[in-house]
Amino acid sequence: MAEAPPFGRWERTLALRYLRAKRKEGGAALISVISFAGITLAVMALIVIMSIMNGFRAELLSRIISFNGQIYVQGPAVNAPDREALIARLKRVPGVVQVAPTVEAQAIVIGPSQVSGAIVRAMRPQDVAATRIVSGNIKDGALKGFGEGEDGGDLILVGQRMAETMGVKAGDSLSLVSPSGAATAFGATPRRKSYTVGGVFSVGMSEYDAAFVYMPLNQAQLFFGKGDRVDYIEINLKDPDKIDAVRPEVVQAVGPAGIVQDWRDRNHAFFNALQVERTAMRLILMVVVAITTLNIISGLVMLVKNKTRDVAILRTIGASQGAILRIFFMAGAAIGVAGAITGLVLGALFCLNIGAIQGFVEWATHAQVFNAETYFLSRLPAKMDAGEVVTTLVWSLLMSCLFSVMPAWWASRFDPVEALRYE
Numbered sequence: 001m002a003e004a005p006p007f008g009r010w011e012r013t014l015a016l017r018y019l020r021a022k023r024k025e026g027g028a029a030l031i032s033v034i035s036f037a038g039i040t041l042a043v044m045a046l047i048v049i050m051s052i053m054n055g056f057r058a059e060l061l062s063r064i065i066s067f068n069g070q071i072y073v074q075g076p077a078v079n080a081p082d083r084e085a086l087i088a089r090l091k092r093v094p095g096v097v098q099v100a101p102t103v104e105a106q107a108i109v110i111g112p113s114q115v116s117g118a119i120v121r122a123m124r125p126q127d128v129a130a131t132r133i134v135s136g137n138i139k140d141g142a143l144k145g146f147g148e149g150e151d152g153g154d155l156i157l158v159g160q161r162m163a164e165t166m167g168v169k170a171g172d173s174l175s176l177v178s179p180s181g182a183a184t185a186f187g188a189t190p191r192r193k194s195y196t197v198g199g200v201f202s203v204g205m206s207e208y209d210a211a212f213v214y215m216p217l218n219q220a221q222l223f224f225g226k227g228d229r230v231d232y233i234e235i236n237l238k239d240p241d242k243i244d245a246v247r248p249e250v251v252q253a254v255g256p257a258g259i260v261q262d263w264r265d266r267n268h269a270f271f272n273a274l275q276v277e278r279t280a281m282r283l284i285l286m287v288v289v290a291i292t293t294l295n296i297i298s299g300l301v302m303l304v305k306n307k308t309r310d311v312a313i314l315r316t317i318g319a320s321q322g323a324i325l326r327i328f329f330m331a332g333a334a335i336g337v338a339g340a341i342t343g344l345v346l347g348a349l350f351c352l353n354i355g356a357i358q359g360f361v362e363w364a365t366h367a368q369v370f371n372a373e374t375y376f377l378s379r380l381p382a383k384m385d386a387g388e389v390v391t392t393l394v395w396s397l398l399m400s401c402l403f404s405v406m407p408a409w410w411a412s413r414f415d416p417v418e419a420l421r422y423e
Contacts, residue, residue, distance in 0.1 A: 011323055011326050011327050011330065014327050015326075015327045015328070015330035015331040015334065016331075016334070018303060018327070018328075018331045031295060031298050031299035031302060032299040032303075032335055034295055034299075035292070035293070035295035035296050035298075035299050035335050035336075035339070036335050036338060036339045036342075037339075038292035038293075038295055038339070039289070039292050039293055039335070039336055039339030039340060039343060039396060039400070040339045040340075040342045040343040040346065041292070041343065042285070042288050042289040042291075042292040042293075042343065042396070043289060043339065043340050043342075043343025043344060043347065043392060043393075043396050044343040044344075044346045044347040044350065045285060045288070045347075046282075046285040046286070046288070046289060046343075046347075046392050047343070047344065047347030047348070047350075047351070047384070047388070047389060047392055048347050048350050048351060048382070049281060049285060050278075050281070050282060050285070050385070050388045050392070051347070051351045051382045051383055051384045051385070051388070052351075052354075052380065052381065052382050053274075053277070053278050053281060054278075054382075054383045054384075054385050054388065055381030055382040055383035056274075056381050057271075057274050057278070058381070058383050059204075059381040059383075060205070060274075061271070063133065063203060063204060063205045063208070064205075064263065064267060065240050065263055066131075066132070066133040066203075067131075067133050067134070067203055067205070067208055068234070068263060068266075069098075069100070069234035069235060069236050069263070070235060070236060070237045070240050070243055070262055070263050071234075071235040071237070071243065071246070071247060071250055071260065071261070071262045071263075072232050072233070072234055072235070072260070072261045072262070072266070073086075073090070073232060073233040073235065073250070073254050073258050073259070073260055074231070074232045074233075074258065074259045074261070075257060075258045075259040076257045076258070077254055077255060077257040077258030078101070078230055078231075078232060078233050078258065079228075079229045079230065080257065083101070083230075086233070086253070086254065086258075087099050087101065087233065089253040090233070090235060090250065090253050090254070092253075093246060093249045093250055093253055094246070094249070095237050095238050095239065095242055095245070095246040096235055096236070096237060096238075096246065096250070097236055097237065097238045098127065098130050098131075098234075098235070098236035099233060099234075099235055099236075100123050100124065100127035100130075100131075100233065100234045100235075100236075101123075101124070101217065101230040101232075101233050101234075102121065102122065102123055102127075102217075102230060102231060102232055102233065102234050103120075103121075103122040103217060103220040103221060103224065103226060103230050103231050104119065104120065104121050104122070104231050104232070105119075105120050105178070105180075105220070105224050105231070106118070106119060106120070106179065107119075107120045107176045107177060107178055107179070107213070108176070108177040108179070109158075109162070109166060109174055109175070109176060109177075109213065110174070110175040110176075110177065110192075111165075111166030111167055111168055111174055111175075112166070112167050112168065112172075113166075113167050114165055114166050114167065116162065116165060116166065117211075118162065118176075118211060118212065118213045119211050119212050119213070120176065120212075120213045120214075120215050120220060120224075121212055121213070121214055121215070122214070122215040122216060122217045122219070122220030122221070123214070123216075123217055123234075124147065124216070124217045125146050125147030125148075125152075125216060127217075127234075128143070128146060128147070128157070128214055129143060130236075133203050134157065134201050134203065134214065135201075137201050137202050137203055137204075138157075138199045138200065138201050139160055139200050139201065139202050140160075140163070140169050140170040140199065140200040141169075141170025141171065141197065141198050141199035141200055142170075142198070142199055143157075143198070143199055144198075145198055146198050146199070146214075146216065147216040147217075147218075151216075151218050151219050151222050152215075152216030152217065152218035152219035152220075152222075153216060153219065154193075154194075154195045154196055154219070155195070155196055155197075155198030155199075155216075156174070156176075156195045156196070156197060156198060156213055156214060156215050157197075157198060157199045157200070157201055157213065157214035157215075158174065158197055158199075158200055158201075158212075158213050158214075159200070159201060159202070159203075159208060159209035159210055159211065159212050159213075160200050160201065160202040160209045161202075161206055161209040161210035162209065162210050162211065162212075162213070163197065163200045165210065168197055169197065169200065170197050170198065170199055170200055171196065171197065172196070172197050173194050173195070173196055173197070174194070174195055174196075174197055175192055175193065175194045175195075176192070176193055176194075176195060176213070176223070177190050177191070177192045178190060178191040178192075178223055178224055178225075180224065180225065191223060191224075191225070193223060195215075201214075217230070235250065243262055243263075243264075247260065247262060282388075286392075286395055289392075289395060289396050289399060290395075290399045293336060293396065293399040293400050293403050294403055296332045296335055296336060296400060296403045296404055297332075297403050297406060297407055299332070299335065300328060300331065300332045300404060300407035300408065301407045301410075303328070303331065303407075304328060304407055304410065304411040311324055311411055321412040321413070322412070324408075324411055324412040325405075325408045325409055325411070325412035326408075327408075327411075328404070328407060328408035328411045328412075329401075329404050329405060329408040331404075331408075332400070332403070332404030332407065332408065333397075333400050333401050333404045335400065336396060336397060336399065336400020336401065336403075336404070337397060337400065339396070339400075340393055340396040340397055340400065341393075343396070344389065344392075344393055348384065348389075350382075351382040351383075351384050354380055354381075354382045355380070358380045
């Protein structure tokens, strides 16, 4: 046999031919099909699950940052006589787009038929309007009139889930009770006042939609008895990803009388838990991919046993051990490559159509797949990450090649004389 280059045409043709099952080789073919299906499903599962976890984290992070701001200033500085000068300095920091003095307190909400706890967040009307995740998602009513009138008026904004729980809509009345009321001879008495629901907002995060009430700043200072004081100053950035570059300048503008935190400080434990869960899930699914790829060994071993006579003839007419190794290696690796690519395509299609798939499953099973009360978000997110996809593809191909080498090497070590002795 003439010398041929490694992985040449005849080697590829023979490897492909060996993958085509004959009736008497049905066992090997069945194992190959099972290997292909297993790798496809494992790769698909890895891509889909990691994409959902990436999407969940990105959506959650985006809504938390948009709803709460990125940097917070607390301490004596926020209630000093020169607070307006501090706000002006913070607005001049490059990258800062909004500086909002804020009052945040707990209250009891009393509706027509329900009583619930709530977090009252109070800002100036222009700051609420600039918070687009709230002002841009008014589902009922409008922002018009918010903050107008004596001491900011009596219009409030409530989350959609709270409005549904309380049984109210825009234009209805809600009573708020402040636990810290006016001081009397018999101690502090709760303060109660009725407000009109000016608008109902939905930020798409159930925890916020069920707990928050927005109130004009002046009205909240009066209702909670804070005088001219605020609880903190909230800062929003043009690009939240550049928070590490902006924070030192904010600290410098605030001075030693203020305490500066960012969203990572307030949500450190939560996002660390998400990261640990994501890493553990990736490792588990990569092990699953490796386990499913092990089936390639079984299929190749049976194929080599069926092709012992062919191997002996090839060796007799001049095929080298390396050629035999490459033929069976390509036969096994082809199963892994085909399974990985098919799994990648199916995983991508699943992620791109996840909303329709979720709707179909809920319609077919009459069960809620993604409970907003449990998972905080109102829909199932999915975000494919190029790095995750490449890692998954490389890992599955690496495992396929690794598990194809061992039976291929075994085939290449056959002695043609021994192999043909009993033929």
